[in-house]
Amino acid sequence: MASYHIAVDIGGTFTDVVIQNTNDGTLWTAKTPSTPQDLASGFMSGVQNAIAQASADPSDIQRIFHGTTIATNAVIERTPSEIGLLTTRGFKYVLEIGRHDIPRRQNIYAWVKPERPVPPNRIFEISERLDRTGSTLIALNEDECREAARQLRDDGVEAVAVCFLYSYANPTHEERAAEILREELPGVQIALSSEVLPQFREFERTVATVLNAYVMPRVGRYLSGLESAAKRHGLDAPLFIMKSNGGVTSADMAARQAIHTVLSGPVAGVMGATQIADVAESPSFISVDVGGTSADICLVRDGEPEMTVERSIGGLPLQIPMLDIVTIGAGGGSIARPLAAGGLSVGPESAGADPGPVCYNQGGTIPTVTDARLVLGHLPPHLLGGEMPLDVDAARKAIQDEIATPLGLELAEAASGIVEIADNNMAGAMRAVSIGRGLDPKDFALLAFGGAGPMHACALASLLGMQSVIVPPTPGVLSTYGLLFTDLRNDYVQTFVHSGETPSIEEITTVYSRLESQSWDWLNSEGVSRDVGQVTRSADLRYEHQGWEITVDMPDGPITEATVDHLIANFHDLHNRLYTYNLPQAKVELVNLRVSASGALPRHEMSTLSSANGRQPEPESHRPALFSRSVGYVDTPVYRRDTLLAGSELVGPAIVEQRDTTTLLAPGFGARVDSYGNLVITGME
Template identity: 35%
Template sequence: MIQTETSGVKAFIGVDTGGTFTDTVVTLSDGRLGVGKALSTPGRVEQGVLDSIGQAAAALGLTLSELLSRTVILTHGTTVGLNALLTGGGARVGLLTTAGFESTLPIAKANKLHGLDELDVTMPVRWRKPDQLVARSRTAGVSERVDVSGAVVRPLDEEQARAAIRRLAECGADSVAVCLLWSPVNDGHERRLAALVAEELPGVHVSCSSAIAPVVGEYERTSTAVLDAYVAPVVATYLRALQERLREHGFGGVLMILRTGGGAEPVEHTLRAPVNTLRSGPVAGLAATAALAAELGHANVVATDVGGTSFDVGLVIGGAMQRASTPMVHRHALAIPVVEVESIGTGGGSLAWLDQGLGALRVGPRSAGADPGPASYGRGGTRPTLTDASAVLGYLNRLGESMPLDVAAAREAIRAHIAEPLGIGVVAAAEGIVRIAADQMRDLIRRTTIQRGHDPSAFALVAFGGAGPQYASWYADGLGATDVIIPNLAAELSAYGAVSSDLSIGVERGLVPGPVAEAGPAVAAALAELAGGIEADLPGAVDSVTAVSGRAPVLRHTVALRFYRQQRRIELPVAVPVDAAELARLESEFRKRYEEIVGAGTAADGTPVEAVGVRVELVAPVPVPPPVTRPGGAAEPVDERAAWFAGAEHRCAVYDWRRLSAGCEITGPAFVESGQTTVVLPPGRRARMDAGGHLHLT
């Protein structure tokens, strides 16, 4: 059970660490809510987390220690593992695999295109396989073999395996991945190899594919185990440092980490498979968007998150977040559940630059990051960014409530690097930067919807992130969205998604693909075994969450189905016990769901449907405060300032978001400022506030 200050108000904290900012949302059991924003601190990430929590504590009239001592749950989305992958800062991985299959990763299913950007795909000279995380010298085959039924064809040669493990150590391996053929149906050899590694190389991390991704698919499973081994030491070091710093300030609650497949799990579970953290941050924002959509009555929503370094897009269809059919990260295949989020390097900190070959203005994907940041931060940056363009145009004069922007520095950066080389004025250059960035964002939305068979005019659009409200008016143009929503807490929506994420512990298993009508016995047996295992593995965190929420945890059973030999699989809830009627219902529901996701008419009658996996998930609901209803009233500006739109200067009213009332309407050009972000309304745009404090743009 958790140990916190037992008297008085209880706190729940959500923290989202991005490339530029770290955001915090705190909800208190008395209904109060506090937010905090601090610059991320690369190299000492835990300090940025504490700085952000400290700001939220101050907003609530508490010290950092006072807040943490009464915190029941702290849920965190981290990019530490992803940053290690992107920068090449992971472990030196050794791979143990079935003898004869040492080239599974280098062959990479002959993939030279998946994951490349659109420009590289059109240029064959740039086609290439994913970068290798394991050197050939650190890949060893072991003598063993299990067949498709799980029967042992060749026993594990332990002496040969020990010799292979010692060779990996001699080649510098400090983390080991184990992936053997057909281990999802019989993991005995993998478990024994993990024990041998522990004996031969004490203290070295071991990632077993059968524990992390027990699904059919040799290449994807190998890639996932290697990714886990690559990032595990870095993530473990960070999480243990964070735990220690939190304890120093009185935290005795449950630390939960967001998962790339949705939900959050106790940190002890994350340390078993850190690969589940790689894309967890964007998922929190998408989860919060799904909850907001349900609140507002929208079944289909495009979630758009503009941060300091990237622009992320995800879809909610029929009220549900979408799982990636062929998930990958940085071109590396994954065999774990991944909520589908597409990203490009266009954010507030994205650098504006000139393509010397074409003489064209570009924005991103390179970023100024948090240090030194945009020129307007006054921290030594000299290259112009999207944020600098907004500062020059008058859209922004500060970030948060305590960080004024240096407009003169932003103007000089744009003049020197963009305006003078192009022979145009600084304002024209700044407007060009904003226009190009918005066009790139809109293009990603179209690719995420239209190219997958969805009409964007059938979706509402939610804009969030620190910079989303600044550019939504531009990138939503021409999409025909049914509603354009800027949520209350837009800048901190991912952190709010973290604090409101249910505790979730899931286990899954791949099945030998077979017709769904014949899969009843295999599905039932696998579900029963997984349910028994997860209930025996219940951590104290579940009891703690249940004690606070007053709601009992529930077991959710799902089965993964696909069309014969297709890659796209869809997970559907399944009722236990699994009988013939339930299997028929699943097949019918699969065909319906497939057409909702892929497009009408795509689920051809007569195409066989296969069962390929099962999953059992224990979910302990986390208490979420009810939305606060705002009273009605008119909007009154609190200030005004000059800003540029389409080459003309305008005097623009400035409104305080916190003072706006339900039903009020604002006509652009105008700005709506909260403590953490600014909504930019160009001429002709209107904004209406609803009872929940959300703005709707028309």
């Protein structure tokens, strides 16, 4: 009996679906327009399309994987929300005060502090106090908790955050406050800082807890709606949600830890890219995921994506473990506008899915990168295998009227300029994740995907001097494909500031034992046995008096003084690699102890492609395309991706079309299809 896994990724423009037969690994893909007003509608439309392509029955679906931007959009858009906050007396204005600095590259006179997710009139001070060791100085005033709960009930709140001082060292006050809130506010969701982010730095911990409370109702309603819609269509498979740390978790856990899904969408693409790079034998690469609205860029070394706990979302710091992805407003829907000084800007504003680019004929009037690509001959006159016609005349008129005429340019110059600016915007972000960290992009492959990524690949490789480009077999749905190759993962942290010169081995062991116990409890709740699950340790370290930490892997096995010495030696080495110096004689502090729990999910490995046996592909057609303003339009062969077999070779200029994307092979580049169907592009001497 056939069984299937299905993955769904909802983007700003399209909803992508991949269904895989778990018996033989066969894949089918579907791409449908996103439905921003009712995301579940687009979700189910894509799922039904994919199931029909596979000739499957809804009852055959064993697992559903999903990447969502619900939490991301909620934090960025900051729409009004009914939430409250309980905090230690004297700390009501922690959120308002924040940190005494402003973001880099901001004009101090123009910068406006981001609006806080919870207003001061919904923040209630509670008499209680712990010291930094977790010992009680002032007992929790339960009457004040009840009174605060009653006032919040009168305000009609949907969720309440609780963040008490030093609760990461002892959560009992927060846990008792939560019990009282649940008694007084049945049905209202509660977020505790001791569960969301049990580590020091009061402002950042409060932000994470409040943001979790802020997005919990939205994410909870969304996931509940999806599960209900799936059941109505005969799908009774468990739903797994992508997390920002590169793993998945159950829908129930995702609803409780909603803030951990804030990078759910782009993370799936990196995980898919890692799988592709592994079979392409290029474990170190820079992934570039270009969709309709944005470009997501991540550096991966030796098969491990860079991680961070230092991110800003919607202008607020978020210190949860997540893949280190840089996102810029550069995509196929990025809007082009002339500047008053005579220049041209592209993005970050996007036409999105509605109205979309001018060529979609859905009411858009301002030209986009997609319109420019169509005018330059890079895109076919239709998308999605002929289902979505494009109006090239409308695109030409929009670029002529809005860009070329105001700037005194020829039509082709204006269209080419739009694309070149988008290319350079992306190249700048790629430099930030490589050169900005002391790494040379020439030492990495470029893995391009997303609906628009393969069109920018050769230009980006040229701008950065990169030697090879990898375009996956299904680049337009790689983020969705990546969901099928993820494992369950959850992260645990405990602040433990301790000098490395006189470490308390017993205390360190006790904390790690507690974190590991929590990890195994979670894995067991997800149905993962000890022979499949894995728990790994790491620690955040810093030199004494430093204001930041570096995360270093902790060796397995019993913790001894030799273990800690090894950890500190690795810290010195990593500090030198990241910042080009270290201080071997300086005191080193342990700051946070971390544990990551993961459980492998069943999956089918990638299937190989039939060999071309020396036969070279024939183009399906030719069309004029412009790759260089100095050369102009050239007659360019157009190939169908599904006719390319393992060993097939192409020479640029060429265009490779498939249902989910178009790949440009610029002059001076050649391409070869590997045994897994990846298009490997290299510069030609």
